[in-house]
Amino acid sequence: MLRLESIRTAVNNVQFNRFRFWLQLFFFVLLVYGGYLGIELGKSLPTFACGYNKEGRGGMCYLMTLQHQMEWPWQKLFSVAGLTVLSTFGIFYLWFIALNKGWCGFVCPVGTIQDWITSLRRMTGIRYSRYSWGQFQWLAQIKYVLLALMFLIPLAIGGGWFQKDLKSPFCMICPGRTIIPLFSADFSQLSIDFSSKTNMIMTGLGLAVTGLFFIGSFVKKRFFCFYCPMGAFHYLLSKIALLRLKKDGSKCTRCGDCFRVCDQEIKVIADDVTQKEIMTDDCIMCLKCVAACPEPGALKATFAGIPIFASTEEGFIKRMNKGCSDGK
């Protein structure tokens, strides 16, 4: 058993931020340049492996497939052909169950870009901004509105009320569409399509959101993830996911360290000492809170019940002293 203990303490005392940086970089290369290496993970990935990045993508974001399927004419959608919608959803769900919202925290290329922009800001020494608690609450509803629109508009297209130009509405305003193809030198998305008023408006909105994305994520950590419908969609399905974030209220001194390092500024994680399952809809499972918790065993991430990363004292001391000169 000693082996397991030593492995467990080694994992718990890892320099977590450095580990997460390299993992994110790996997933970024996998999903944005996987295509060139012949990797094809299918069309229902629960993360923003953008479909517009045609050659390079290692797999396609499920939202594009979903919207594409929702646009089918209703006879086809609700006919036998509709079964393919269920099967792609099934594959998406299997992918999702493995990492729960860890997809957002570790895998999503758009998220990784935002973290890079944040570290750029840190180098320049500019302060980050915070939402006040009032703003946080009503801004948190936007992602559900976007999720609803992402379903309704394509269905309306399929039903014939909206014209085809409104196809995959969320993809048009998603910053992934304009930014991820840049990484494989495809600038075609950075243009406004004047061929019809709808296209003009949608691509215009898309580029406005891209601009907003850049300044937003420069001043606010993980700016876009707070409004992302994929995160909302994940949360609705996260009941039986394997990767879990658990909190032991009795160990918690409510010191608020987890809230301090949380990119999404979720107060519940610091203040709630009764709930066992502590993942909220805004959470991106980046596990920075577990890394920043000084109380042993208060916060831990479990995979199918087995604790894989738990907060420990010496881990905390090692991570929080990294900033000091003698680095001990």
Added chain:
Amino acid sequence: MVNETSKVIPIQAVPFARSRQAGEAQTVLDHIVDDFQDNPESMQYFYDLFRRVYCQGEDVPHEGMLVGTTCIQAPEELIYAFGATPMRLCNGSYHYDQKGADFMPSKSCSLVKATLGMLNSELVIPKIGRPDMIVNPTTCDQKKKSSSMMSDMGYKVYDLEFPNVKESEASRVYWQRSVRQFAVQLRELTGNKLTRKNLKEALNKTGRAQAAFRKLHNFRRKSPSLILGKDAFLVTNAYFFDDIGRWTAAVEKLNEELEQRDKSGFKAVQSRAPRVLFTGSPPIFPNIKLPLLIEESGGVVVTDETCSANRMLYDMTAVDEWMVSDMVDSLADKYLKPCTCPIFTKNDDRRRRLLDLVESFNVDGVVYQAFAGCQVYEMEYRSIAEEFNKAGIPMLYVETDYSPDDKGQLSTRIEAFLESMKNRRKRRA
């Protein structure tokens, strides 16, 4: 003949070593050192420190300016970062308690009386010299009111505004703003600049000290315990005035010695000794009366939840971005959010903390000390008692002050309390 009698005999300056304060400290220190056998050798540093400072009146050096603090809520890291030295002014000697009595009403907190007494007398023990500024966080009422008295004595007092509601977002933002204002105030006082480097070094200094304390804290979980509570209180009381680097090194040496004791299966007390959790008003040297009484009559104080030990050193600062703005805000959060001080409106954190300590240190009973006149602790006694009743843990409520005259009576009550715990443990075993 006439001038014989009219010549007033001058009060010769009694050498400090034989003054009443020294006497008081001397008796307590001797009691700590001599009446208990096999104290850890690395405690010798702390015994000598207290003997030199409290009994022989040696002065305590500090580099840069001296900033006195009257409560753990004053952020030390900021003071260290500006090159000044923080020193905690809370005082525990009965001598100053009587001197301070003419400032304060009769039924008021002895700690504040002693602090005011010490600040007002010329011979200040520990001899830290005259603080260039006293930081007085507006925590409990009597400390709040004592700030105007301190400034009347001629000290430069800075009132650090501290919120009394812990949970609300407004109080968090309000406290962050007042800590930033405190940093600006320190800049004006010392004239130095707050840079990322010196703040990081300060954070590291206290970080190492807290890490050392935590190791000691974890060693005290061992049952039968490796070190007596009175030594632990002495160690944390030394943190008030000792140089932080030397203090950390001494505590790390103590931890190593406890490591050997743990390996060699050494027992500081017999295994039947009841394990006591000490909470309530902070025992400050030389007023270690209650813990000493407990350990004299066979108990052992395994852990505590007081602001002269655990609450002062346990919680650590987590910083997300190593920039000055974020470090100062993290500091502010570290002092406000985890604090279990009774001056807040709600004390759920303190209750959960106590229950967690009871469970993780497998404590047999709790001793709850409240200084006579300290309403916050007295009022909180009811909720804590309820919580412990539900959890089935016996608790002894002691209302005392710095005077030694209720020692006899207290020892009887404590002995009876320990005996009832021994019976309870025997029947349960």
Added chain:
Amino acid sequence: MKNVVVLLLFGLMQMSVQSEVFWLSETPPSKKATALKKEPVASVPQSEHAGHLHAQLAASGVAASGVAATAGGKKHTHGGGAEVDADGEVVADNTHSGKKQLWLRRGDDARAAAYVSGMQGSLILLGQGGMLPEVTLADEKDRTTVKLDLPELGFYNAYWVQRAVHEGMLHVQIAKAEVLHGTCCAKDIDEEAVGKPIVNRAAELELVREHYSGEGLFTRIVSGDTINYTVLSRGEPIAGAKVTMISHKGWRNSQLSDAQGRVSFTLIRDYYPPSWLDFKKRFKQSYLMTAELELPELTVEGATYNAAHYTATLAGNYYPSPYDYRSYAWGLGIALFVIVFGGVSIYLYRRRRIKPYQEVRVDAKA
């Protein structure tokens, strides 16, 4: 003077002969276009000759034309959105189905060439795997048309040959149509192999469009593209053949094929709607390629002619180029505007917050 007249006559002859160009077009006749009556053309009885031609067809097989990569490999952009023809009607999107329909048209105007009616004869159909059963022309609503049913996915060539003899001079008209039975999401087909152009070794004169590198089963030619053609006669490249491209609006450009028989044209943009609002990004335009070849003495199966004039035609469709309706300037402009505007407003917001407390005003109204 006589030479001039002869020259003029000869030019006219050319002219008239030129106007005699027949070609196969996929665009259905629009309701308004009038049907062009069949003009009696002295022509060698079609069937006899055509039949004769079949025997010669060796196994043509797919000639790997070794097409060099042309401008901007166009992997298909995902279609969607109704395609619109010249008159604004929605054109049925038929690339996906195997059912195709071709019309025979005469005249070298890509848009307004008349639909011939009353023509007989049959079409030779050439697929990836070689010859397919012939399809005969038929009249439908007095327009000569033919319906094809393409079995597998891939490119097919349909040839319509017309031979005529004028005063001992052989006129051969070969109208070719390259038809695609494509799909947008080919599952397990190697799109590269299927996407290669097919060469008909038997045809005396043929224009073969070089496909883009990686052109799969969903080709989309846009104005502004440079398209390369190879002029082949019986599978061999012909140098010096005159090749003319006629665009939708009638702009034409002629070139002679170089030594390898290659000729390259740039499809110019000729779609300028009055206001940007009426711009249809899926406006389907057609273009016409004609190649002519003069051969002096020639004997074909015993019959000798003093001269032979071959005309080969190939039609195709193209769409407005994305650069016509996409504006990068506007796109980047909007993004930049939001960045600058957002950045400045955040900076001002932060400066304003440094003043700790908003000033509270109380006046008579309070």
Added chain:
Amino acid sequence: MKYFAGIDVGSTAIKVAVVDGDGQLVGVHVTPSGSLFHKNSTEALNTLLTKVGLKREQVRYLIATGYGRKLFKEADDSFSEITANAIGAFEAGKAFGGVRTIINIGGQDSKAIQIDNTGNVVNFAMNDKCAAGTGRFLDVAARNLELDLEELGDCHFQATAAPLTINSTCTVFAESEIIGLLAKGHGKAEIIAGIHYSIASRTVRLAKRVGIEDRVYFDGGPALNKGLVAAIQDELGRELVIPEYPQTTTAFGAAILARSEFMDDAEED
């Protein structure tokens, strides 16, 4: 036959009790403490042993309790008087059907103890620094009224008028108040009754702090004073259980403890 002894070195009196092998009381002895604690304690023990005809060696385990317990070196172990009193009252109370609350008025302090059904101390309260409501208060009053302690009880019942209220709680001031009342010509009985009621109200307030449960046991020297017992019963509104030798309950408890400690040590080795 093994015997066990418990000695309660109190501030005013030294009480000794001896118990036989199966916990039955053999004999008790009370002598005034005087100043030489040590000498008087050993003397008291010997006089009790000779009285019951036992030799020192037969006493296998001796437990000291009370203020002087640490000074009496001869004892094998020492327990606080609260635990001893609780055990003593618990044992003695069995005869009266079980006891849950104990009121003890000693020479210098007054205690209220609550025990559970196994005799273990659940909660207890003691008077803090002042001697009001203790035996010393009665001694002072008796001296002023030139009465003996034993006569106080009967004198209480001779009162004709309502008992006077002694409003100063402090023993020293009460003395001057009593003299003042005597000068005004009030009867001794009324004064004594007033004193008894003032002690009773203070004691009941103390008992309320630990919570009063059925069968209240009252012991300690003043329990001999019938008048005080009546006053407390009146204030409490409940019957009080008074043992045969109220003064020696703590010593008896210590003896019982000695026996059980001895039995535990026997089991251990």
